[in-house]
Amino acid sequence: xxxxxxxxxxxxxxxxxxxxxxxxxxxxxxxxxxxxxxxxxxxxxxxxxxxxxxxxxxxxxxxxxxxxxxxxxxxxxxxxxxxxxxxxxxxxxxxxxxxxxxxxxxxxxxxxxxxxxxxxxxxxxxxxxxxxxxxxxxxxxxxxxxxxxxxxxxxxxxxxxxxxxxxxxxxxxxxxxxxxxxxxxxxxxxxxxxxxxxxxxxxxxxxxxxxxxxxxxxxxxxxxxxxxxxxxxxxxxxxxxxxxxxxxxxxxxxxxxxxxxxxxxxxxxxxxxxxxxxxxxxxxxxxxxxxxxxxxxxxxxxxxxxxxxxxxxxxxxxxxxxxxxxxxxxx
Amino acid sequence: xxxxxxxxxxxxxxxxxxxxxxxxxxxxxxxxxxxxxxxxxxxxxxxxxxxxxxxxxxxxxxxxxxxxxxxxxxxxxxxxxxxxxxxxxxxxxxxxxxxxxxxxxxxxxxxxxxxxxxxxxxxxxxxxxxxxxxxxxxxxxxxxxxxxxxxxxxxxxxxxxxxxxxxxxxxxxxxxxxxxxxxxxxxxxxxxxxxxxxxxxxxxxxxxxxxxxxxxxxxxxxxxxxxxxxxxxxxxxxxxxxxxxxxxxxxxxxxxxxxxxxxxxxxxxxxxxxxxxxxxxxxxxxxxxxxxxxxx
Numbered sequence: 001x002x003x004x005x006x007x008x009x010x011x012x013x014x015x016x017x018x019x020x021x022x023x024x025x026x027x028x029x030x031x032x033x034x035x036x037x038x039x040x041x042x043x044x045x046x047x048x049x050x051x052x053x054x055x056x057x058x059x060x061x062x063x064x065x066x067x068x069x070x071x072x073x074x075x076x077x078x079x080x081x082x083x084x085x086x087x088x089x090x091x092x093x094x095x096x097x098x099x100x101x102x103x104x105x106x107x108x109x110x111x112x113x114x115x116x117x118x119x120x121x122x123x124x125x126x127x128x129x130x131x132x133x134x135x136x137x138x139x140x141x142x143x144x145x146x147x148x149x150x151x152x153x154x155x156x157x158x159x160x161x162x163x164x165x166x167x168x169x170x171x172x173x174x175x176x177x178x179x180x181x182x183x184x185x186x187x188x189x190x191x192x193x194x195x196x197x198x199x200x201x202x203x204x205x206x207x208x209x210x211x212x213x214x215x216x217x218x219x220x221x222x223x224x225x226x227x228x229x230x231x232x233x234x235x236x237x238x239x240x241x242x243x244x245x246x247x248x249x250x251x252x253x254x255x256x257x258x259x260x261x262x263x264x265x266x267x268x269x270x271x272x273x274x275x276x277x278x279x280x281x282x283x284x285x286x287x288x289x290x291x292x293x294x295x296x297x298x299x300x301x302x303x304x305x306x307x308x309x310x311x312x313x314x315x316x317x318x319x320x321x322x323x324x325x326x327x328x329x330x331x
Numbered sequence: 332x333x334x335x336x337x338x339x340x341x342x343x344x345x346x347x348x349x350x351x352x353x354x355x356x357x358x359x360x361x362x363x364x365x366x367x368x369x370x371x372x373x374x375x376x377x378x379x380x381x382x383x384x385x386x387x388x389x390x391x392x393x394x395x396x397x398x399x400x401x402x403x404x405x406x407x408x409x410x411x412x413x414x415x416x417x418x419x420x421x422x423x424x425x426x427x428x429x430x431x432x433x434x435x436x437x438x439x440x441x442x443x444x445x446x447x448x449x450x451x452x453x454x455x456x457x458x459x460x461x462x463x464x465x466x467x468x469x470x471x472x473x474x475x476x477x478x479x480x481x482x483x484x485x486x487x488x489x490x491x492x493x494x495x496x497x498x499x500x501x502x503x504x505x506x507x508x509x510x511x512x513x514x515x516x517x518x519x520x521x522x523x524x525x526x527x528x529x530x531x532x533x534x535x536x537x538x539x540x541x542x543x544x545x546x547x548x549x550x551x552x553x554x555x556x557x558x559x560x561x562x563x564x565x566x567x568x569x570x571x572x573x574x575x576x577x578x579x580x581x582x583x584x585x586x587x588x589x590x591x592x593x594x595x596x597x598x599x600x601x602x603x604x605x606x607x608x609x610x611x612x613x614x615x616x617x618x619x620x621x622x623x624x625x626x627x
Contacts, residue, residue, distance in 0.1 A: 098454025
């Protein structure tokens with residue numbers, strides 16, 4: 001099972017390579033990718049450096065062009081596809097049918113991976129993209145139980161990539177407009193969720209308040225750890241009760257599932273986090289490389305080491321992890 | 332301008348559904364969407380019963396009947412149900428995921444592209460037109476300007492336009508999850524939900540800690556707290572190229588809503604102001620009423 005790691009800049013890419021990533025995925029510095037954050041992603045010079053570094057170390061480079069273009073920006077997505085193809089990247093990750101069609105007809109030699117933003121959860125949906133655009137792999141949304149992943153992997157000819165670690169979208173990716181409902185900017189159209197420019201912190205007698213477009217997402221007492229106000233991870237009121245009505249601040253961690261994912265033929269496991277720094281990428285990649293290598297050496301004796309767990313827990317949102325939808329009880 | 336009645340997004344029992352559609356039967360609706368789009372555990376009606384209801388509604392008011400497909404397909408059993416829906420042999424299907432699109436294209440059947448399909452530009456739309464899409468319901472976050480641009484791009488690509496249906500009234504369906512938020516709010520596991528969303532025919536209100544209405548929980552679906560209402564924006568709906576307006580069912584007051592939209596499409600002057608959000612339509616945050624915040 002291939003280890004696919006994130007890089008929001010060149011130092012993170014080098015960290016991922018150093019720690020044994022089989023493939024690294026990056027985005028260009030504009031709204032053509034789903035992590036369109038200020039200062040993040042690759043300009044021309046960084047991208048050239050990324051390509052050279054990946055080739056030197058004989059790994060794979062994937063480029064995410066995985067937001068949904070609007071007509072007025074269409075040429076920007078075309079250029080992003082062309083640029084990836086001109087550099088001979090190992091795969092383009094996309095979700096928009098128009099972008100996929102353009103890439104497959106203009107650059108038939110370039111492998112296409114269906115982005116998680118494509119929101120394909122079963123064999124018939126994968127067949128749509130396979131028949132028309134010849135996708136070589138699909139990233140599954142984080143909505144399926146382990147048994148359901150197994151069924152998709154067994155029933156589709158398209159190889160599967162799943163999320164293994166990182167921030168947890170609790171909504172089906174590509175099918176969530178919560179951010180644009182509150183802030184006007186969405187993952188599909190703008191490549192952002194709960195954008196930083198909409199965040200405002202304030203402190204008063206009630207505690208520390210975290211707001212998004214002036215909407216109160218959460219409020220913390222002095223003894224509570226405060227987190228970024230991702231709007232699906234705040235505390236809200238339902239039926240007179242205050243709680244994390246959608247999800248708690250937590251990260252997905254599936255080290256425990258490595259044997260099952262490999263047994264069901266999952267081709268690649270993806271680490272989320274292009275918005276994270278090189279130190280984060282370095283540590284997460286190192287743990288996952290060690291775990292996958294341990295499984296390869298002696299699958300029957302594979303156990304998750306406490307040390308791996310504690311490293312990952314320390315890097316997780318709210319210092320806690322979950323198996324997410326893979327584990328039925330989370331649902 | 333045609334008026335359509337969207338599928339019921341909430342879980343209503345058989346009696347409530349029957350009562351609701353008997354009220355709708357005599358209203359001037361051109362299209363009626365039936366079927367379950369949110370949760371496969373909701374089984375007030377099975378496929379044959381939806382088809383039977385469709386026949387009754389069609390003979391009562393001559394409305395076109397469309398069956399809407401489940402939006403988030405996870406289990407193998409749900410994929411089997413989707414195949415049966417596509418094979419119904421009688422009525423048009425609204426595809427709410429790309430799997431439904433694929434199955435309908437394989438059968439060479441025309442279909443409606445529902446609001447949960449990510450279609451935001453003309454190139455993508457052409458891909459779906461090639462697959463058989465004859466009507467497009469844009470994602471609810473699309474503005475009038477964006478819809479206009481998409482249609483212009485389709486024209487530039489030399490293709491005839493599909494019918495365009497805009498989500499004009501109701502709680503906006505915003506997100507889908509593996510998790511059931513209604514069961515979570517009641518502290519029940521999803522696998523033992525006891526069909527608790529039956530207790531919330533208009534969904535469960537979610538507010539901020541300051542009491543600001545934000546979302547409506549409806550099982551695995553998260554909706555807007557406010558209803559969207561584009562009645563005052565009627566001239567803009569016409570000029571952007573909308574052919575149909577979708578009115579999404581609520582438990583109360585739908586007769587009045589259908590009648591209000593019908594009066595305006597018959598020539599009555601649209602109201603200057605209506606309750607409900609319209610931010611998306613004007614390219615703003617969806618929750619806003621643009622006239623109130625001075626953006627319009």
